[in-house]
Amino acid sequence: MSDGANGSAEIALRVENLSKNFGGVKAVGDVSVTVPKGLIYAIIGPNGAGKTTLLNMISGFYAPDQGSIHLGNEDITRLNPANRATKGIARTFQNIALFNGLTVLDNLMMGRHVHMKAGVLASFLYWGKAQREEVEHRRRVEEIIDFLKLSDLRREPTGALAYGLRKRVELGRALAVEPSLLLLDEPMAGMNQEEKEDMVRYVLDVNGEFGTTIVLIEHDMGVIMDISDRIAVLDQGSKIADGTPDEVRNNPQVIEAYLGSGH
Amino acid sequence: MYFRQSGYYKTNYKSDMALLPLPIGQATAIGYALLFFVILPLAFDEYLLSIVNIAAIAVVGALGLNILLGYTGQISIGHGAFMSVGAYTAANMAKYLDAPFWLTLPAGGLMAALIGVIVGMPSLRVKGLYLAIATLAAQFIIEWILNHTPVISGGIQASIEMPRPEIFGVVLETQAELYFFILPITALAIIATFNLVRSRIGRAFIAIRDQDVAAEIIGINVYRYKLLAFAISSFYAGVTGVLYTYYFGIANYEAFQLPISIDYLAMCIIGGLGSVMGSVYGAVFVTLLPIVIRFFMETVGVFFVDGNYLAQVIAQMRLILFGGLIIVFLVVEPEGLNKLWQNIRNYFRVWPFSY
Ligand SMILES: Nc1ncnc2c1ncn2[C@@H]1O[C@H](COP(=O)(O)OP(=O)(O)O)[C@@H](O)[C@H]1O
Ligand SMILES: [Mg+2]
Numbered sequence: 006m007s008d009g010a011n012g013s014a015e016i017a018l019r020v021e022n023l024s025k026n027f028g029g030v031k032a033v034g035d036v037s038v039t040v041p042k043g044l045i046y047a048i049i050g051p052n053g054a055g056k057t058t059l060l061n062m063i064s065g066f067y068a069p070d071q072g073s074i075h076l077g078n079e080d081i082t083r084l085n086p087a088n089r090a091t092k093g094i095a096r097t098f099q100n101i102a103l104f105n106g107l108t109v110l111d112n113l114m115m116g117r118h119v120h121m122k123a124g125v126l127a128s129f130l131y132w133g134k135a136q137r138e139e140v141e142h143r144r145r146v147e148e149i150i151d152f153l154k155l156s157d158l159r160r161e162p163t164g165a166l167a168y169g170l171r172k173r174v175e176l177g178r179a180l181a182v183e184p185s186l187l188l189l190d191e192p193m194a195g196m197n198q199e200e201k202e203d204m205v206r207y208v209l210d211v212n213g214e215f216g217t218t219i220v221l222i223e224h225d226m227g228v229i230m231d232i233s234d235r236i237a238v239l240d241q242g243s244k245i246a247d248g249t250p251d252e253v254r255n256n257p258q259v260i261e262a263y264l265g266s267g268h
Numbered sequence: 269m270y271f272r273q274s275g276y277y278k279t280n281y282k283s284d285m286a287l288l289p290l291p292i293g294q295a296t297a298i299g300y301a302l303l304f305f306v307i308l309p310l311a312f313d314e315y316l317l318s319i320v321n322i323a324a325i326a327v328v329g330a331l332g333l334n335i336l337l338g339y340t341g342q343i344s345i346g347h348g349a350f351m352s353v354g355a356y357t358a359a360n361m362a363k364y365l366d367a368p369f370w371l372t373l374p375a376g377g378l379m380a381a382l383i384g385v386i387v388g389m390p391s392l393r394v395k396g397l398y399l400a401i402a403t404l405a406a407q408f409i410i411e412w413i414l415n416h417t418p419v420i421s422g423g424i425q426a427s428i429e430m431p432r433p434e435i436f437g438v439v440l441e442t443q444a445e446l447y448f449f450i451l452p453i454t455a456l457a458i459i460a461t462f463n464l465v466r467s468r469i470g471r472a473f474i475a476i477r478d479q480d481v482a483a484e485i486i487g488i489n490v491y492r493y494k495l496l497a498f499a500i501s502s503f504y505a506g507v508t509g510v511l512y513t514y515y516f517g518i519a520n521y522e523a524f525q526l527p528i529s530i531d532y533l534a535m536c537i538i539g540g541l542g543s544v545m546g547s548v549y550g551a552v553f554v555t556l557l558p559i560v561i562r563f564f565m566e567t568v569g570v571f572f573v574d575g576n577y578l579a580q581v582i583a584q585m586r587l588i589l590f591g592g593l594i595i596v597f598l599v600v601e602p603e604g605l606n607k608l609w610q611n612i613r614n615y616f617r618v619w620p621f622s623y
Contacts, residue, residue, distance in 0.1 A: 064485055065485070066481065066484075066485065085484075085489070086484045086485050087484055087485075087487050087488055087489040087490070090485065090486055090487030091487055095485075095486070096485060098482065102479045102481060102482035103478075103479065103482070104474060104475045104478040104479050104482065104483075105478050105479075106474050106477065106478045106542065107471065107474055107475070107478065111471055111474075114471060115471055115472075115475050115483075115486055115488075116486060118468060118471070118472060118486060118487050118488060119486075119487035121468045123467060123468045123469070124469075125469060125496070125500070127467075128463060128464050128467035128468060128469045128470065129460045129463055129464055129467075130460075130463065131463035131466070131467060135467065135468075136282070136285075138468075139285060139467070139468075140280075140281045140282050140285070143281045143285065144281065147281070178486065182486065182487070
């Protein structure tokens with residue numbers, strides 16, 4: 006848990022001096038974050054603080070105006086999103102982005118895409134190697150389906166599912182990538198208490214069982230303080246604090262930002 | 269009456285993922301094979317077989333467009349132009365190289381795919397209406413080039429005669445003989461498409477259609493896959509063009525102009541976007557409709573319409589009906605004939621117990 010505090014720990018993600026402007030709006034300004042391997046790292050801050058924008062730059066959806074992003078030792082600042090997925094980054098979206106024409110099963114199979122190789126000819130034939138590959142990856146996906154208790158919904162198109170379940174399927178799709186770095190943008194927003202508890206369980210299990218590094222944006226302070234190893238606080242595009250939950254909780258600037266913005 | 273077991277339990281993933289998992293599905297497939305390869309050619313005369321042939325050719329083209337339009341969510345108004353690329357490729361190969369069909373068919377498809385990639389590279393950087401206009405432009409540019417390049421299109425009225433296809437020294441002349449040439453290719457195209465759309469690549473196409481941002485983030489290079497869908501779609505179009513050319517005995521760009529591209533859009537929309545069987549139903553429907561209209565007008569219509577205008581009225585009716593049907597299907601049943609057929613089937617499956 007606390008190996009993040011010691012400087013020799015391996016680094017999963019290093020973001021340096023990252024900036025992004027939209028027109029005149031400074032969404033993210035000169036933010037640096039270092040995420041040690043195997044930790045649950047929370048990013049908090051009031052609405053509009055730039056949390057999603059930061060995540061979007063890490064997953065490659067936005068190109069930063071300035072700064073650099075390292076995954077492990079590799080500079081991925083210029084890599085396109087698809088290539089970042091092959092490097093082991095997966096994410097979920099604040100406003101769920103599932104493939105609603107596909108079933109739960111096929112949404113999760115999409116997560117296997119980067120691990121599969123079947124080319125055009127093999128796909129047309131669907132024979133031998135392509136079929137074996139399909140079966141093999143189906144097996145991995147079924148493990149995730151069991152883990153997330155989605156067995157009964159396998160064949161359901163995701164468009165028809167309830168909100169909380171869609172969030173869970175989206176987590177499943179990201180897990181199917183077998184990421185080394187998992188980015189979760191408000192995975193518990195809009196959920197009832199029971200669903201939240203389930204989701205917290207899954208996040209902890211993913212981190213505990215697979216050692217996946219998790220960067221998490223969340224508003225529920227109770228949850229954040231409970232499960233995070235480290236926390237970074239953003240306000241109006243800038244990082245105003247980071248540290249352990251206790252350090253952050255007692256930081257006067259953080260208290261100011263939260264009280265000041267009406268929270 | 270069909271009987272379905274209350275449950276057919278799959279014991280491994282492979283059987284769960286089979287194309288025809290239920291025994292009843294396999295029986296149906298055998299039934300179709302018997303119907304199309306034995307009963308139909310015995311029962312139909314040359315005229316009826318000529319209609320079946322042209323419908324079977326259209327199925328190939330519709331499958332191709334549906335991969336792009338229905339599965340990947342990218343429009344093309346230039347499908348006809350890619351058919352003409354296949355047509356002239358095959359006709360030139362037959363004329364100068366005496367190439368047999370088993371060379372002209374893949375070559376026509378590949379050439380169309382190549383041109384498809386060239387057209388797709390700039391076009392697929394834009395979406396929606398812009399893509400529609402870019403592909404419409406491609407339709408006209410390809411037409412113009414073919415019409416003005418005698419080296420490709422043969423000079424006289426931009427047409428090249430095509431010899432009849434030949435199998436083991438037998439020249440296929442009659443519609444019945446052509447039927448046994450075309451139908452296996454159509455059957456192959458249907459099966460290959462079923463395979464493609466359930467494969468890794470087919471899923472990626474659907475992902476792009478449903479959520480292109482999430483598709484990119486999950487590791488799909490969206491631009492490359494759109495280009496791939498465009499190439500595959502053009503390949504089908506090219507093969508379709510080659511088949512038409514064998515069927516008509518001539519390659520001519522006039523057979524592949526804008527109205528043909530629109531016809532193929534209609535097949536996909538009426539048949540069912542993103543559905544393999546929908547492509548089949550749509551192709552058959554759109555092929556048969558003008559024939560039915562003409563038959564109807566010539567038997568019944570003559571009592572209402574001046575005989576001199578009959579041809580014009582028939583042509584107009586066809587356009588009006590197509591336009592109307594496209595709108596009706598888009599608004600009322602976006603999943604097309606395929607969905608209607610499923611609804612009917614499901615109704616009778618539980619009949620007489622309605623639910
Ligand atoms: N695509 C965009 N275009 C313009 N402005 C944007 C865009 N994305 C975010 N912003 C702006 O950037 C700021 C930060 O937004 P965001 O990162 O979504 O905040 P958070 O996720 O912390 O609530 C906001 O002022 C928002 O309006
Ligand atoms: Mg946000």
